[in-house]
Amino acid sequence: MSDMTSAAEAPRSPGRPRSSRADEAIVEATLDLLAEGSTIEALSIEAIAARAGVGKATIYRRWPGKDALLLDALRRLKGVLPNPAGHSVRDDLVLLVGAVGHNIDPRAAKIMPCLVPEVNRSPDHFRLYQNIIAPRRQLMREVLRRGVRLGELRADLDIEVAMALLTGPMLMQRMLRWHPELDDVLLPDRIVDGVLDGIRAR
Amino acid sequence: MSDMTSAAEAPRSPGRPRSSRADEAIVEATLDLLAEGSTIEALSIEAIAARAGVGKATIYRRWPGKDALLLDALRRLKGVLPNPAGHSVRDDLVLLVGAVGHNIDPRAAKIMPCLVPEVNRSPDHFRLYQNIIAPRRQLMREVLRRGVRLGELRADLDIEVAMALLTGPMLMQRMLRWHPELDDVLLPDRIVDGVLDGIRAR
Numbered sequence: 001m002s003d004m005t006s007a008a009e010a011p012r013s014p015g016r017p018r019s020s021r022a023d024e025a026i027v028e029a030t031l032d033l034l035a036e037g038s039t040i041e042a043l044s045i046e047a048i049a050a051r052a053g054v055g056k057a058t059i060y061r062r063w064p065g066k067d068a069l070l071l072d073a074l075r076r077l078k079g080v081l082p083n084p085a086g087h088s089v090r091d092d093l094v095l096l097v098g099a100v101g102h103n104i105d106p107r108a109a110k111i112m113p114c115l116v117p118e119v120n121r122s123p124d125h126f127r128l129y130q131n132i133i134a135p136r137r138q139l140m141r142e143v144l145r146r147g148v149r150l151g152e153l154r155a156d157l158d159i160e161v162a163m164a165l166l167t168g169p170m171l172m173q174r175m176l177r178w179h180p181e182l183d184d185v186l187l188p189d190r191i192v193d194g195v196l197d198g199i200r201a202r
Numbered sequence: 203m204s205d206m207t208s209a210a211e212a213p214r215s216p217g218r219p220r221s222s223r224a225d226e227a228i229v230e231a232t233l234d235l236l237a238e239g240s241t242i243e244a245l246s247i248e249a250i251a252a253r254a255g256v257g258k259a260t261i262y263r264r265w266p267g268k269d270a271l272l273l274d275a276l277r278r279l280k281g282v283l284p285n286p287a288g289h290s291v292r293d294d295l296v297l298l299v300g301a302v303g304h305n306i307d308p309r310a311a312k313i314m315p316c317l318v319p320e321v322n323r324s325p326d327h328f329r330l331y332q333n334i335i336a337p338r339r340q341l342m343r344e345v346l347r348r349g350v351r352l353g354e355l356r357a358d359l360d361i362e363v364a365m366a367l368l369t370g371p372m373l374m375q376r377m378l379r380w381h382p383e384l385d386d387v388l389l390p391d392r393i394v395d396g397v398l399d400g401i402r403a404r
Contacts, residue, residue, distance in 0.1 A: 113319040157401055158392065161371075161393070165393065172366070172369075173370075178366075182366060194364065198398055198400025200398040202356070
């Protein structure tokens with residue numbers, strides 16, 4: 001699973017040209033600066049250009065602005081979009097829940113938790129965060145809709161609440177090792193089965 | 203709901219004397235410094251003492267150290283522990299889920315998101331975070347155990363997974379306005395009913 005592949009998977013910013021060595025250097029410089037503790041607020045196109053050894057114009061030829069570059073760079077941390085097999089709704093949900101908050105790039109462990117205060121401070125960063133997760137959220141929405149259509153999930157299902165139930169616990173666990181006694185490897189199965197079957201006695 | 207009450211509700215640090223005007227000034231100074239952007243790492247007993255207008259010895263007479271003071275101060279943000287009525291397991295869970303990530307003190311909106319990076323950086327801050335939430339987590343554990351005992355919840359219920367399903371979505375919503383389309387006021391009922399009944403068609 002190479003970064004090239006993941007970039008190819010992620011929806012591109014409008015007008016972004018085919019990837020190149022310069023693209024790579026710019027995205028890597030962006031992620032390095034964030035992993036070294038730069039806030040999104042403080043991160044400047046100047047600093048990224050200097051770190052990547054390119055001119056600012058080279059960046060602006062490829063991305064309309066900082067947020068578009070950040071979106072490509074932060075999505076890169078997550079790797080390729082998961083690819084549900086489309087047979088069992090349960091198995092597809094386990095795959096997607098297992099991918100929640102998962103990153104292939106070790107820099108994510110330094111970068112992602114630091115986004116929380118920034119997303120709270122700024123509506124722009126809130127939109128950026130929503131855009132980072134949008135493709136994965138859409139994948140899960142489609143699996144849940146398929147489950148309703150096929151009669152595997154309740155006809156009155158509230159898709160947005162169901163997504164929150166499935167992804168919230170996994171995100172908290174990845175972000176904070178929140179319930180230390182839960183086994184992260186088994187957790188996706190346990191979350192999906194818990195949400196499918198419910199906890200009420202029958 | 204006064205801060206005094208909330209301090210009285212929260213388990214005290216060992217050897218902490220009865221609350222006093224100096225206690226209040228010290229706790230308020232701690233929360234003010236955090237709300238103004240001081241990290242937990244950077245926060246010093248010296249700075250707290252100076253801000254509170256007391257000597258360091260006054261702080262050390264009341265708290266064994268910085269973490270014990272932080273625990274009292276950060277719990278103070280949350281106010282009194284919720285008090286489940288003990289009639290309906292569902293209603294008690296709605297009350298407890300509604301209290302998840304809820305704070306009575308406006309400084310919490312500045313302080314709490316900034317804990318996420320710090321909890322990730324430091325095992326001490328991770329323990330601090332676990333200690334902040336421990337009393338509320340224990341309350342929910344007791345309600346779930348009661349539900350199993352009374353036969354309202356499945357006999358094979360995994361209490362820790364159930365708590366993660368109930369609290370994860372609410373925490374994410376409070377921390378990040380994560381699913382902007384979800385109504386925070388209705389969310390506790392929808393989370394509890396979703397987790398009780400499950401999403402599988404019957």
